[in-house]
Amino acid sequence: MAEDEQQQYDPMYEINYMRSLLESIDNQMNTLSRGLEELKRAFYVLKDQNIETSPETRVSIGAGIFANAKVETEKDLLVPIGSSIYVEENKDKTIERLDNNIKEVENSLTGMGNQRAEISNRYQTLLSLVQQQGSGEDQE
Numbered sequence: 001m002a003e004d005e006q007q008q009y010d011p012m013y014e015i016n017y018m019r020s021l022l023e024s025i026d027n028q029m030n031t032l033s034r035g036l037e038e039l040k041r042a043f044y045v046l047k048d049q050n051i052e053t054s055p056e057t058r059v060s061i062g063a064g065i066f067a068n069a070k071v072e073t074e075k076d077l078l079v080p081i082g083s084s085i086y087v088e089e090n091k092d093k094t095i096e097r098l099d100n101n102i103k104e105v106e107n108s109l110t111g112m113g114n115q116r117a118e119i120s121n122r123y124q125t126l127l128s129l130v131q132q133q134g135s136g137e138d139q140e
Contacts, residue, residue, distance in 0.1 A: 009050045011126050018123040025116045029109060043098040044089055046073060 058066040076088040079097065089097070 011130050015123065015126050015130065018119055018126065021119050022116060022123065025112055025119070029112050029116070031113070032105055032109055035104065036109070039098055039102050039105065043102060044097065046098070047094050 054069050056070055059069040059071075061067050073091045076090055077094050078086045079089045079094050080086050
């Protein structure tokens with residue numbers, strides 16, 4: 001029975017599976033990277049001392065439209081905690097939350113990068129194996 005299973009094994013199925021895994025991981029990493037950029041942007045805006053002293057700034061309201069607004073970070077901020085739920089938090093607590101979120105996303109990206117490297121190595125090994133088998137059959 002084991003011989004039948006070995007004879008039926010087609011490395012191309014595994015290669016295609018690995019390729020789809022790599023694409024999925026790449027998409028997830030791109031999404032996380034964009035989220036990380038947004039977290040860092042918010043973090044640095046809140047850390048910027050000049051934001052509190054500037055009289056007005058332009059705030060995007062969507063669709064490429066901006067409105068003049070005064071940002072008051074000395075008052076509580078509305079912070080999303082998931083499922084469209086927001087809580088009021090002071091600036092320092094929000095900065096701490098953002099810093100923790102940034103670290104979590106960076107750790108996730110590192111883990112996914114390691115996972116991607118392992119899968120990529122396996123993928124390259126299988127490709128080499130298939131190419132060697134193909135060139136061996138050509139010589140016969």
